[in-house]
Structure formats: structure tokens, C-alpha cells
Amino acid sequence: MDVRCYLPTHSHAVHIGGLEEVALMNRYTPNISTPDMIILRDYQDILWTKSLSGGCEYCEANQGRPLQLTDFFNILRPQNIEIEGRKFWAYKHGPIELVIMRTRHFPDTAISVDESQWCSGVFINRKVWISGDTMFDADYPIRFAKLAEVMFHDTQLFFGGVHASYQELMTLPEDVRKKMFLYHYGDNWDKPETWAGGTDKYTGDPIKDGFLGWTDQRTAYDFY
Ligand SMILES: [Zn+2]
Known part of the structure; x- marks a missing residue:
């Protein structure tokens, strides 16, 4: 949780395999601010729908909708x-x-x-x-x-x-x-x-x- 900004390059597990835990730990550990993620629009959708949403999306209902990547990371757009x-x-x-x-x-x-x-x-x-x-x-x-x-x-x-x-x-x-x-x-x-x-x-x-x-x-x- 010391790392506050992420730049995922691609969806191989050796590169993003720990990112689900990063997302969950930062969201559900008290008094931790939301980490940043630098990511392009196209890859944001792929990373979420193909890799992270399975374990993150239904942790809670956020005002009646499933969670999104933006609930776990502040998105910084190149x-x-x-x-x-x-x-x-x-x-x-x-x-x-x-x-x-x-x-x-x-x-x-x-x-x-x-x-x-x-x-x-x-x-x-x-x-x-x-x-x-x-x-x-x-x-x-x-x-x-x-x-x-x-x-x-x-x-x-x-x-x-x-x-x-x-x-x-x-x-x-x-x-x-x-x-x-x-x-x-x-x-x-x-x-x-x-x-x-x-x-x-x-x-x-x-x-x-x-x-x-x-x-x-x-x-x-x-x-x-
Ligand atoms: Zn690779």
C-alpha cells in the first residue's frame, strides 16, 4: 500500500496479477486514500472487464450499481x-x-x-x-x-x-x-x-x- 500510483502495461499475470489485491486492500483498509492509475481509455475497459471485475465488481452495491474501476483508482489520463x-x-x-x-x-x-x-x-x-x-x-x-x-x-x-x-x-x-x-x-x-x-x-x-x-x-x- 506504499505504492500510490500504478501504470499497468498489459494484462499478463506477471504484470497485473496483484492488482486485484491492490484494489481491494486500498478500498477496504480504513484511512487509506484511493490510489492513482495512469491508463488509456481503451486499456481501462480491457483491464476491468477481462481481469479485475470478476473479483471486484460485486463486493458491494454502490448506490445500486456494480463497482467500476473508478471506485478503486483515480484514473489519470495520458x-x-x-x-x-x-x-x-x-x-x-x-x-x-x-x-x-x-x-x-x-x-x-x-x-x-x-x-x-x-x-x-x-x-x-x-x-x-x-x-x-x-x-x-x-x-x-x-x-x-x-x-x-x-x-x-x-x-x-x-x-x-x-x-x-x-x-x-x-x-x-x-x-x-x-x-x-x-x-x-x-x-x-x-x-x-x-x-x-x-x-x-x-x-x-x-x-x-x-x-x-x-x-x-x-x-x-x-x-x-
Ligand atoms: Zn507479457
Whole structure:
């Protein structure tokens, strides 16, 4: 309950699985203010109807109607912006500017963002870019590497599926990789012989391969 503002990127359980508890705990714990949520209109409806409403909607009748997402969160709505001629959304939360972009994450057959389910990356204060989960779309990391100081990209240790594979990320230019931490990697990350053994194009040690490294769990990354 220390976290007072949420920015859900997409509806996979590893990203929003705890949000129902967040909603209920904040609504039914005395003397706690309603948390904020930064979310676009389209995704608000999906998040509520497909994921949260089942456990939240009928906790009580609020003036004769079922509860809504707005009963659990103060909704903060991003606005349209353009960066270098491309359209994104942005929300300014105190000193933090969040630029939100759609990414192509799932299903794995989607060949464009328009064919994908809702998923978004985020660019914070024009400094820190987070892929937010995506298949490999070289255009985004290459474009944002020109603006970002640090980047975080999801990866998986095999080719295919709904994340950018390590081998695909290795095809990014060196000056992009050198700004990039990798997250969402598999549990065998420290046994490269199990997933990087068959190639001489990379070692499986991201620092040796030109990245900033694996993102560490339970580590705060401070950019100020
Ligand atoms: Zn995901």
C-alpha cells in the first residue's frame, strides 16, 4: 500500500496479477486514500472487464450499481503527443513525465501493433526507456536509443514466442546494446551452455556481449 500510483502495461499475470489485491486492500483498509492509475481509455475497459471485475465488481452495491474501476483508482489520463513526428501518449506525474507507446507483444502471430492485444512500453523523463514486453521490433530500441540514457528490454533465452530473444537483441547495433539492461529472462540465465551453447555469435554473458547486463531483482535503479 506504499505504492500510490500504478501504470499497468498489459494484462499478463506477471504484470497485473496483484492488482486485484491492490484494489481491494486500498478500498477496504480504513484511512487509506484511493490510489492513482495512469491508463488509456481503451486499456481501462480491457483491464476491468477481462481481469479485475470478476473479483471486484460485486463486493458491494454502490448506490445500486456494480463497482467500476473508478471506485478503486483515480484514473489519470495520458494525452496525445508527438516525438520526432511519431504519435505517442504522455502523462506528467509531478516531476516525472511518462511517454507511453504501444508494443507488439501477443499473440505471437501478430505482425503489427494493430493486430496485437494491448501492451505498452514507457519512456521516463526522456531518459529511461522500458520495453514493457514486446516481440523484437528493432525500430523502437534503435529510435529510443538516440534519446535514452538507459534502456530496459525484456528478453527470452530461446527464439520465438512473445518476447524478443537474446539472439535477436544481439543484432542491434553496439551503441544501442551498450545502453541496455535485459529483464524477463529465464531461470537458466546463468547456465549459458543450456541456451547459448550452439553459437559463436555471442557468449550468453550480456556484459561480454555488449549489453549493460541482466537486470537484478530487488535492486533499485536510481537515475537522479
Ligand atoms: Zn507479457
